[in-house]
Structure formats: structure tokens, C-alpha cells
Amino acid sequence: MNEAEHTTADDAVERVLRGAESKAGITRFGVTPAEALMAPGSDAAADSDTDGEQFDRDARAALRRVGGLSTELEDVTEVEYRQLRLENVVLIGVYSQGAQDEAENSMRELAALAETAGARVLDGVLQRRPHPDPSTYLGRGKVEELRHIVASLGADTVVADTELAPSQRRALEDAVKVKVIDRTAVILDIFSQHAKSREGKAQVELAQLEYLLPRLRGWGESMSRQAGGQVGGTGAGMGSRGPGETKIELDRRRIHSRMAKLRKQITGMKPAREAKRANRKRNAVPSVAIAGYTNAGKSSLLNRITGAGVLVENALFATLDATVRRNTTDDGRVYTIADTVGFVRNLPHQLVEAFRSTLEEVADSDLIVHVVDAAHPDPAGQIATVRDVIGEVGARGIPELVVFNKADLVSPEDRLVLRGLEPGAIFASARTGEGVPEVLAAIGRMLPDPAVEIDLLVPYDRGDVVSMLHETGRVLSLDYLEDGTRIRALASPEQAAQLAEFTATSIGA
Structure with missing residues (x-):
């Protein structure tokens, strides 16, 4: 092939390439330097139909991130994170004939628990049947109906208003295709969010582990570390033997x-609490425990009485750690008053066991102030639940003062009904202060009087003895000789023995 034929072939190839590039939207600049073409004021730059800055194909196709547009918070607590990322839940429950009102109240309480835990309740479903289904809790038809409800609402969690057996939870999860939890799991979740003290966190973790232990679920053979030989006829053989x-x-x-x-940590914290209680008993300081249903207003009442500054929140289980404050009766006697964890119906047994150390404040008290939410739709159920838990911790024989809190939210007709439930109760409002003086006066009357009457002649240089009797005893008469x-x-009796050296006469009460 001569030189002219070579030139003609090259020109043909060039024309083909230019045509293909033109169809592909690619502009070629030949041998003209790009800097010269794009220089300011050049004709090439003015006449060019390019988009200016050029990139390789990969660079043009790549995603470009724009900074500063993310709304995700970095430093947030778990409670704040749950409030930002709310779970959408559907509640389910089973009730027997004649128990519909109680089941609906329990379902409303479960909705409040779920919202406190950081969820948004979309719907609630109740089924009437004598007993829950042993395999899926609800009946087979209701499970299918529940699956359609969950799918249509876009829910991602189902919460059962009872404690589910591990097999029931697994079968229900397989049927509805979303996460299934029970009432106990919700309560434990709330406790884990609200525990602040070292002891409270340890108690919550212990309760969570006790709940989790029977509910562990294996996830297939890939998680197994046990194999060897011809296991199960699969021929696993060498290299598969685990520990x-x-x-x-x-x-x-x-x-x-x-x-x-x-358990060892919690037991190790017990001597400090016992030492404080023993010191109060040695100094003859009576103790009062505020007990009651969760969100009944116990912390608000303590703040109103003593100015304790305890966290008050319209949420369930806002208080998990016992708070003890000092107060004085009208006649000058000193006593301690303790705010305790609230109770709830169907309180998980492992929580009662884990929080037994906190509930010891109730068991070791001289008087229980039982606070009841007067505005609750089922105050009788609340009273029964609290008394059941008080009995579990061995405090049934301690004197009890019932206080109907939130009295500013109930009508006179409702007060008559509540008075029929507890004739000796006091109506009070921690928010407005109504009835609080009556509560304090009743505490002063019901606190146990010291057991021994003493007659002392105390030198004038021992004013500390007189001051102590004013604080911890009941002074009957005072004469300056x-x-x-x-x-x-x-x-x-302990104080009488300590003060025997000043005794003029001693009379057993």
C-alpha cells in the first residue's frame, strides 16, 4: 500500500471516529491545547459549547456529597434518641367474659408505658376468649387479622399486654413479620432509661438478664461452635471441631x-443502707415511706412537704432511686420521709426481686403514706395492686395512711365514690397545696410514740440532752429548777438507758 492509500485510510478512520464521538456527545479539540481554548478572551472559549470543567466518566457518574445537610444528632442520650426515632407500635390483649373494662384500663396503661418508653401507639386490639392461645397468644384468625393491621399501619412492633412465653413470642413474630415484645419488656426498658444511681443501674441490669435468660434464641448452625466427626451425617469432619x-x-x-x-455488687451496697437505717433507729428517728402506683404524684407530694427538689415528671417510673428527707412534726419531733419506686399492675416478679433493696425503705418504715391518683379511672385497682406489692415485701402489718392526690382534678361526686373506697383517706393536691396540712397532721398522729416515760433532772450545761428529747421524743412537761x-x-428504751444518769424517776409506760 503506497503513501496516498495510507493517508486515505487514516482519513476514513478519523471520520468514523469523529462521527461516533459526535453521536456520543463527546467533543474533541484536536491538537489545540485545552489551556489555550479556555483562556479568557480567546475565541475558542467564547465559541465552545462545553460545560466548562471537564471530568472523567467515573467522576461524572459518581455521587457528590454536600456537607452540612445532615440533621442527625451526634451527642444524644438514649432517651433523646428514642424520642427522635419513635417506634410505631400496635397493642394486643386478651380478656375473658365480664372483664372488658379492666382490660381496657390495662390497655390504656400499656399505651402510657409504651409512650414513656419512646414509642408511638397506632392501634390497640383486644380479643375476648377464655384463655390466651398457648401457641400464638391470639387465636389463629386474629393473628392473621393482626398481620394485616400491622402491614396497613406500617407498624414495626407489636406489644402484648401480658408476659408472653418465649414460644408464644417466636410464633407471633413469625406470623406478623415484625418484632413482638411483651409488657415486661416495656417496663424493663423504661427502668433502664430512668435508672441514675449505681445501685439502680445494677438492679435494672439484673432484672433484664433474668428476663432475657429463658428467651435466648439460637440463630442457626452457623452460630454453633460444637462439631466434629460425622456430625448428624453431614460429614463436618476435620477442621470443624470447636471448643x-x-x-x-x-x-x-x-x-x-x-x-x-x-448480685454480689448489690449485696455489697446493702451494709451502707443498713448502717444509715440503724443510725436512725439508734437515734429513735421514726421513718415514713411514700408508696403508691406509678405516676400517682409521690415525688410531687414529697417536694410539697419537704422541698426536696426531687425530679417530677408526668411519666411512668420517673423515680427509681429512693430519696430520704428529714421533716418535723408540729410538736417538734423529727422523722424521715422516703420517696420510693412506683408500682404497676402485673409488675414483673424479677423487678420486685431486683428492687427489693429499694423497697426495704417501705418494709422498714414506721408508717406508709399510700398515695393514690384520685383522677385515675380505676383507683380501686391501683390500691389493690400497691397493697399486693407491699405484702410481697413483708410490710402488710405497718400502719397505712391513704392519700388521694390530684384532688383538684375530681368532682364532688367522684370524691363521694372515693370516700366509699377508703373512708379514712385524706384528699390532697400536691400542685395546689390542698390537704397537705391535713396529711402532715395525720403523719404526726400516726407516728409511733416512744415507749418509755422518763423524768429527768438535766444540768444547765447539758442543753444537748433537752434538745435531743425535743427532736426525737415527746416532751410532756418542762420546769426550770x-x-x-x-x-x-x-x-x-435505748434513749432511756443512755440518759439513766439524769433520771429523777423512771416510770415504764
């Missing part, structure tokens, strides 16, 4: 170890 524990066995062992460590102060008072 001999399955993953679920390993998890159970770790949970047991962690539970033992937590030449040799000292003659004081008749009621005191504890």
Missing part, C-alpha cells in the same frame, strides 16, 4: 456469670 460449646450455651454461661457479679431542767418526756 464444645454452642453459641447459646456460651451466652447462657456469660449471663449467669454477669448475674452473679451483679435551781439544780437544772426538770423534764418529763416519752423516749425510746
